[in-house]
Amino acid sequence: MSDPNLGASLRGAVDLSSLRGRPAAPAAPAAAGAPGAGGLVIDVTDATFGEVLELSRTVPVVVDLWADWCEPCKQLTPVLEKVVTELAGRLLLARVDVDANPQLAAGFQAQSIPMVVALVAGQPVPLFNGAVPEQQVREVFAQLLQLAAQNGVTGQLPVGEGAAASADEEPPLPPLHAEAYDAIEAGDYARAITAYEKALAENPRDADARAGLGQVQLLQRVQGVSLDEARRAAAADPTDVEAALLVADLDLSGGHVDDAFGRLLDLFAELPADARPAVRERLVELFGLVGDDDPRVVRARGRLASLLF
Structure with a gap:
């Protein structure tokens, strides 16, 4: 698997504008469903994705597009959860069931799964497709954190409380x-x-x-x-x-x-x-x-x- 396309520019062809809710301070992703890893791994839907999109202005979000029938997905997801958990709040993992959320699948142009994309400051950053080794996941996430820092996204989620960023903590839009x-x-x-x-x-x-x-x-x-x-x-x-x-x-x-x-x-x-x-x-x-x-x-x-x- 080649290195991901993590350039300095965050703008890509993926149009997420239709998935964006009103850009108020994001609600805690726990509201979208937090299956584990201290709230650092959450399930999101077409309806709740806007919250996560806005949260990516505070902390990089890794989006895991998967389906229950996808065997490579079952191999990759535990690896993603492990690495995200070890990073202790520097990343949030958002899991998207493409079968249950067709709008998100279309928005990310998911031609095959597993597909892993990041969100940094509301902009999509392609990472990789397919089940990749743990070491490569670590390398990609390290590059992602560097890219996020270059774009001023350096927040950290409280471990155990997930992305419980309150409206008081989120700076208002200009x-x-x-x-x-x-x-x-x-x-x-x-x-x-x-x-x-x-x-x-x-x-x-x-x-x-x-x-x-x-x-x-x-x-x-x-x-x-x-x-x-x-x-x-x-x-x-x-x-x-x-x-x-x-x-x-x-x-x-x-x-x-x-x-x-x-x-x-x-x-x-x-x-x-x-x-x-x-x-x-x-x-x-x-x-x-x-x-x-x-x-x-x-x-x-x-x-x-x-x-x-």
Whole structure:
């Protein structure tokens, strides 16, 4: 098994926005079900996952996607529990039964199990698939803790009390971020965009606001759009830039990153010079959403550069 992709960027193709509850201070994961290991190992569901997602801003969360019929899962889960327990609260293990929680399975794009993903500051970080040796699990978790520290996630859960982080212990969201989250929950993407833009005007280095702005702008563009109708429009006129941009947005929001990039790069190659800027700008925007260190972005950037020069 190769080393996990633990780059400095946390943004990936996995879209967990639909699984995020209102970003208030998280409730104790024990409410989601704590089967053992002093509360450091919990079972989560489609309904309770939002609590764990928000908790990952305090402590890294390892998500174990499994099923009762999966024999490799039965080999891996005890290893994960052992290593997490030994780390004494520096990690939380969240177990997801993919059969009982189809929304989570789809959100994580679980093509095969066991699948292990981390959450750091609300962002997914792929770790590994399949039952791997204990020593490799330890090495991966050590890298995960380093990545979390680089991103300011250095909390520790009280052993024996699980993730009983209270609202008093969780710092409140900045006002403009809270306003954006409330607007997203209400489906008012325009208000969320305005809030994030104000946050960036106050602090241009606010990475969370910049990432949130890009994600909400994408959500606004695809809101209420029929994928089938968009594909038909793009197929009817392969040179229709707006139609191609819309399908690329839909592909990316659905996790089909290479399809989105490939469509726009193919179009870019065919367009005259004066029609290219809109496609290039959208590509750069989508690169930022996926993450500059993602290998798919690296490949697409390379092809874009070759087309430009």
